[in-house]
Amino acid sequence: MPFLTDEIEHELTDEVKKWLEEEIKEQDERYAKIVAEMKALDPTRDQWYEEFFERLKKYGFNRDGDQRVKIPDDELPVKPDREHKVVY
Amino acid sequence: MTRPHIEPFCDRDVHFKNMTLPGFGSGFQYKMLSLDTDIGSCTMSVQLSGGYSRPPGFSYSELEMIVVEGSITVGDKECVRGHYFFVPAGYAMPAISTEQGALLLLMYNTGEPSLVESDEHHPLSRTELYHDVDTYADIVWAPGNLVSPSVASGCMIKLLNFNPQTFAMTFLYCMTPHFHQDNISYHDCAEEGYHLWGTSWMMQFGNLPTGGYFWRPPYINHGAFASENGCIAIGRTDSKLFNHFHYNPWSTPDENEERSAARLARRDPILYKWCVNKAHNHPHGPEDFEDTMQRRGGHKHDH
Numbered sequence A: 001m002p003f004l005t006d007e008i009e010h011e012l013t014d015e016v017k018k019w020l021e022e023e024i025k026e027q028d029e030r031y032a033k034i035v036a037e038m039k040a041l042d043p044t045r046d047q048w049y050e051e052f053f054e055r056l057k058k059y060g061f062n063r064d065g066d067q068r069v070k071i072p073d074d075e076l077p078v079k080p081d082r083e084h085k086v087v088y
Numbered sequence B: 001m002t003r004p005h006i007e008p009f010c011d012r013d014v015h016f017k018n019m020t021l022p023g024f025g026s027g028f029q030y031k032m033l034s035l036d037t038d039i040g041s042c043t044m045s046v047q048l049s050g051g052y053s054r055p056p057g058f059s060y061s062e063l064e065m066i067v068v069e070g071s072i073t074v075g076d077k078e079c080v081r082g083h084y085f086f087v088p089a090g091y092a093m094p095a096i097s098t099e100q101g102a103l104l105l106l107m108y109n110t111g112e113p114s115l116v117e118s119d120e121h122h123p124l125s126r127t128e129l130y131h132d133v134d135t136y137a138d139i140v141w142a143p144g145n146l147v148s149p150s151v152a153s154g155c156m157i158k159l160l161n162f163n164p165q166t167f168a169m170t171f172l173y174c175m176t177p178h179f180h181q182d183n184i185s186y187h188d189c190a191e192e193g194y195h196l197w198g199t200s201w202m203m204q205f206g207n208l209p210t211g212g213y214f215w216r217p218p219y220i221n222h223g224a225f226a227s228e229n230g231c232i233a234i235g236r237t238d239s240k241l242f243n244h245f246h247y248n249p250w251s252t253p254d255e256n257e258e259r260s261a262a263r264l265a266r267r268d269p270i271l272y273k274w275c276v277n278k279a280h281n282h283p284h285g286p287e288d289f290e291d292t293m294q295r296r297g298g299h300k301h302d303h
Helices: A014-040 A042-058 B253-267 B269-281
Strands: A061-064 A067-069 B006-010 B028-035 B042-048 B063-074 B077-080 B083-087 B102-108 B131-134 B155-162 B169-175 B179-181 B184-186 B191-198 B200-202 B206-208 B212-216 B225-227 B231-237 B244-246
Touching: A014 A042, A014 B006, A014 B028, A061 B244, B006 B028, B006 B206, B028 B212, B042 B063, B042 B191, B077 B083, B077 B131, B083 B155, B169 B191, B206 B212, B244 B253, B253 B269
Parallel strands: none
Antiparallel strands: A061 A067, B006 B212, B028 B042, B042 B102, B063 B077, B063 B083, B063 B102, B083 B131, B155 B169, B169 B231, B179 B225, B184 B244, B191 B212, B191 B231, B200 B206, B200 B225
């Protein structure tokens, strides 16, 4: 999604195209590494989610700014039976 | 494909590379943070070596830049840590140099990095959009409740750039020590952030330290949020920022997007109905009569 503001059309040289290809390849590798690292964080994150739910019950959910609303236990979501991802 | 979801990433974990694209000269090293695979727009942290200099010139892409560490001399003006530049495409910047070296964040918004040596602006440049400011010295922190629903107290901003067409924003944000906010957020826009200093924590991704970075596509869950010792960062959105808050950590981007549409249908039902009924007739978006109406001068405004 571009910023849709301001650009000037120009031809890309072979040198620039090659540079872009190399950067895209490196970005693909970087992305794969992030996905793996975030997958490895799953058990810790599950614990963070539980602690989050406890805070919602005890102190409340930030609905707007500092306005907090306590969420009863039976209002909390149930973990769906599917793979959970945080990086898309 | 545009830019992939890069989150979290810390530029301190990788080495600088020499820039090989023409025009940038020696002493310009960079780390790529994210890159649009269609148009080559990108965000890079850049290390200029002590003694680096480049001649006056312009980029074919719109460019934003902030001095992270050190100082640079732009023309005859010294710009120190925190100095921000919004440079329209084709705008010829004066010569840039640094005596002791500098760390910069460069954001090429509409195309790949380019530098054409010139002391004249490109004829198509919208030069009136150029601005620069010392963000640390010349702007005060404002509460983060610029949008509603808003972030909690303790998250503050300094607005650096605002696009009235797209509502895209560039801003500094900070979290005070012991800031915390217990909700999950997503937006209808892409969002980007780079930690200039300090660490924040996010429930999905863990700690983001100094040099930490994210490019987050629309509808990605993020939060709860916290920062033990505080942090300062630069953030950007590519269109209007609206905070959709909730507390379901397992919702997917598709579900979040559908929820956004459901909320739009409740909030603006007539507009929503029009969009749904007529969208298929407007593959490039609906017509804005202010862009296309005949004007007395015989021209049209094509943004």
